Amino acid sequence: MEEKQVLVRIEDLCKYFRLSSKEELKAVDHVSFDIFRNETVGIVGESGCGKTTLGRTVLGLYPATSGRVLFDGMDVHSAGKREMREFKKRAQIMLQDPYASLNPRMTVRDIIAEGLETRGNFSKAEKDERVCELLSLVGLRPEYRSRYPHEFSGGQRQRIGIARTLAVEPEFIVCDEPISALDVSIQAQIVNLFGELKEKLGLTYLFIAHDLSMVRHISDRVGVMYLGMMAEMADSRELYENPRHPYTKALLSAIPSTDPDQPMSGRRIRMEGEVGSPVNPPAGCRFASRCPWATDRCRKEMPLLRQVAPGHFCACHLEERQGT
Amino acid sequence: MNEQKTNFDTETSRDDSDVILDVRNLDVYLNTYSGRIHAVRDVSFTLKKGETLVVVGESGCGKSMTARAIMQLLPEKISEVGERSQILFNGTDILKMPEKKKETELRGKYISMIFQDPTTFLNPTMTVGEQIAESLLLHSKMKKKEAMEQALSLLKMVKITNPEKRIRQYPHELSGGMRQRVMIAMALACEPKILIADEPTTALDVTTQADIMELIRELQEKMGTSVILVTHDLGIAAEVGDRIQVMYAGEIIETGTKSEIFKKAVHPYTWALMKSVPSAQSQTEEKLYSLKGTPPDLIAPPKACAFAPRCEYCMGICRRLHPVMAAESESHSAGCWLMHPDAPKPEQLGKGGTI
Numbered sequence: 001m002e003e004k005q006v007l008v009r010i011e012d013l014c015k016y017f018r019l020s021s022k023e024e025l026k027a028v029d030h031v032s033f034d035i036f037r038n039e040t041v042g043i044v045g046e047s048g049c050g051k052t053t054l055g056r057t058v059l060g061l062y063p064a065t066s067g068r069v070l071f072d073g074m075d076v077h078s079a080g081k082r083e084m085r086e087f088k089k090r091a092q093i094m095l096q097d098p099y100a101s102l103n104p105r106m107t108v109r110d111i112i113a114e115g116l117e118t119r120g121n122f123s124k125a126e127k128d129e130r131v132c133e134l135l136s137l138v139g140l141r142p143e144y145r146s147r148y149p150h151e152f153s154g155g156q157r158q159r160i161g162i163a164r165t166l167a168v169e170p171e172f173i174v175c176d177e178p179i180s181a182l183d184v185s186i187q188a189q190i191v192n193l194f195g196e197l198k199e200k201l202g203l204t205y206l207f208i209a210h211d212l213s214m215v216r217h218i219s220d221r222v223g224v225m226y227l228g229m230m231a232e233m234a235d236s237r238e239l240y241e242n243p244r245h246p247y248t249k250a251l252l253s254a255i256p257s258t259d260p261d262q263p264m265s266g267r268r269i270r271m272e273g274e275v276g277s278p279v280n281p282p283a284g285c286r287f288a289s290r291c292p293w294a295t296d297r298c299r300k301e302m303p304l305l306r307q308v309a310p311g312h313f314c315a316c317h318l319e320e321r322q323g324t
Numbered sequence: 325m326n327e328q329k330t331n332f333d334t335e336t337s338r339d340d341s342d343v344i345l346d347v348r349n350l351d352v353y354l355n356t357y358s359g360r361i362h363a364v365r366d367v368s369f370t371l372k373k374g375e376t377l378v379v380v381g382e383s384g385c386g387k388s389m390t391a392r393a394i395m396q397l398l399p400e401k402i403s404e405v406g407e408r409s410q411i412l413f414n415g416t417d418i419l420k421m422p423e424k425k426k427e428t429e430l431r432g433k434y435i436s437m438i439f440q441d442p443t444t445f446l447n448p449t450m451t452v453g454e455q456i457a458e459s460l461l462l463h464s465k466m467k468k469k470e471a472m473e474q475a476l477s478l479l480k481m482v483k484i485t486n487p488e489k490r491i492r493q494y495p496h497e498l499s500g501g502m503r504q505r506v507m508i509a510m511a512l513a514c515e516p517k518i519l520i521a522d523e524p525t526t527a528l529d530v531t532t533q534a535d536i537m538e539l540i541r542e543l544q545e546k547m548g549t550s551v552i553l554v555t556h557d558l559g560i561a562a563e564v565g566d567r568i569q570v571m572y573a574g575e576i577i578e579t580g581t582k583s584e585i586f587k588k589a590v591h592p593y594t595w596a597l598m599k600s601v602p603s604a605q606s607q608t609e610e611k612l613y614s615l616k617g618t619p620p621d622l623i624a625p626p627k628a629c630a631f632a633p634r635c636e637y638c639m640g641i642c643r644r645l646h647p648v649m650a651a652e653s654e655s656h657s658a659g660c661w662l663m664h665p666d667a668p669k670p671e672q673l674g675k676g677g678t679i
Contacts, residue, residue, distance in 0.1 A: 183382040189614040250531065256533075273485075
């Protein structure tokens with residue numbers, strides 16, 4: 001097997017938002033993991049679990065409270081201006097809403113060409129040629145380049161967004177719910193496009209989504225977040241077939257099944273209470289208040305993410321007890 | 325060849341007394357700046373007492389417009405319902421009711437609706453309790469105090485934690501799942517006969533979604549309400565539906581019981597829909613099946629089969645004539661030329677194969 005090369009290393013990353021002198025929202029709390037080159041890491045979790053904040057902090061769009069993000073060895077959060085400019089060419093973000101992320105007053109050509117400008121000086125003809133190339137790469141007709149975003153459907157707009165992102169020729173793309181706003185058949189088209197581009201251009205993705213089935217399909221590895229902490233992380237197949245963390249189990253059991261003979265109701269694991277608040281969270285495991293197996297230790301001491309099987313990491317005291 | 329569409333489903337069950345809603349030949353037109361859109365095209369179906377009918381389809385297929393037509397909540401001024409259309413609720417044509425009567429006797433009392441986005445539905449300037457009580461005050465002769473008591477018991481029924489506190493709170497103080505519960509409480513305040521749920525869980529997390537679907541099912545069993553659930557999520561359709569109706573380009577293209585649709589679907593569009601969603605329960609192939617192209621423009625809807633340009637099994641006739649709705653079984657019918665006895669088998673047409 002060829003050696004896997006780490007592209008992004010996230011070390012003990014924390015991002016807290018201070019709400020007032022007494023209140024602090026711990027959106028991302030001591031998260032560490034690696035993203036290998038040409039790999040897709042999926043991040044799932046309920047809304048408010050910090051997955052979007054994680055993506056943004058990894059890209060340096062939010063300053064980190066503590067911890068480091070190393071991109072190809074460079075610390076994103078202490079990089080100088082020049083390094084940062086270089087980093088922004090190599091790492092890009094894709095957003096959820098194809099309706100809000102394209103400037104309605106620019107033509108598709110201008111939208112995509114804007115990204116090209118970071119890559120040096122092109123003549124008008126060169127730019128036009130490159131825009132055409134990019135449009136056909138994402139499966140749109142180059143003739144469309146003088147149209148405006150409102151003339152396209154949601155799926156097409158998302159393709160324009162992808163073309164714009166690719167214009168910068170990034171190596172690493174954070175995809176923040178890029179398909180949530182699309183119809184199922186269009187989702188399939190876009191997901192396939194992501195897969196193709198990954199092969200063709202050797203891209204690396206951090207794929208944030210709440211659609212668990214789609215994440216399983218697209219990701220090599222999947223991380224599950226709960227209220228700012230990384231609860232579990234493993235190869236996607238391992239995680240879905242052999243979940244260890246009680247939260248992962250509950251989350252997976254709530255996915256509606258498309259097989260009418262195996263309804264979810266029979267296997268659903270219910271969680272107690274409502275999702276807690278990330279504002280001034282209690283010490284100990286974030287999930288303890290809803291976990292059916294929580295003990296005193298869980299309420300007092302925060303479990304660490306530890307390896308429970310090769311490549312399978314889980315942050316749960318229960319695992320530790322069973323493991324040793 | 326008969327070009328007229330016949331719907332066996334309604335034909336057979338028209339006289340049944342357990343039919344609570346009978347939609348016949350529903351046409352909805354929307355007059356927009358870009359033209360007259362034929363959003364719902366000759367849709368006929370029935371809803372029985374106590375059953376859950378799921379309508380699936382992609383955006384723009386007319387599923388929400390059908391739901392809104394039943395509720396008589398189509399966008400004012402720009403919408404038009406076809407002349408021959410009938411929506412019979414317990415035998416009375418809703419479309420012929422005077423507006424005043426719809427307000428006091430139909431909406432909220434017999435037919436209620438819940439929407440995808442509770443944030444825009446709820447009034448931000450009223451407390452949760454006042455909003456629930458409002459509908460009770462309109463439809464029954466309750467006093468304000470009684471209505472508030474009733475509102476409290478409704479909040480308990482939809483299992484909101486700490487209802488005594490919530491009843492005095494404003495919508496922005498609640499989470500998405502709780503707001504959805506409030507909306508359900510409002511919809512069920514007058515114990516309606518029909519509950520129409522338009523993508524009720526699309527904006528919610530899977531866990532909350534599962535809770536809300538469970539709640540709807542429980543309340544339905546308790547009150548015997550019939551439910552029309554509009555969704556694009558096949559998983560939800562498989563979980564809660566008794567019968568499933570697939571819509572495409574403003575038409576019903578296949579209808580049947582849950583197992584008929586999931587196990588024995590006959591329409592290529594239904595196959596495509598099912599193949600394009602990955603399963604969380606099993607590892608899928610490298611590539612997802614994806615339909616080429618986009619649905620047709622309903623400003624000038626195609627005369628022949630609307631799905632033909634995207635269909636892998638398209639034959640000559642599909643581009644010339646509109647398919648007839650034909651029955652596979654008593655409860656299962658679809659509109660596709662492949663079902664014609666003389667048509668080749670899908671396997672013979674090569675590509676893809678069935679699911």
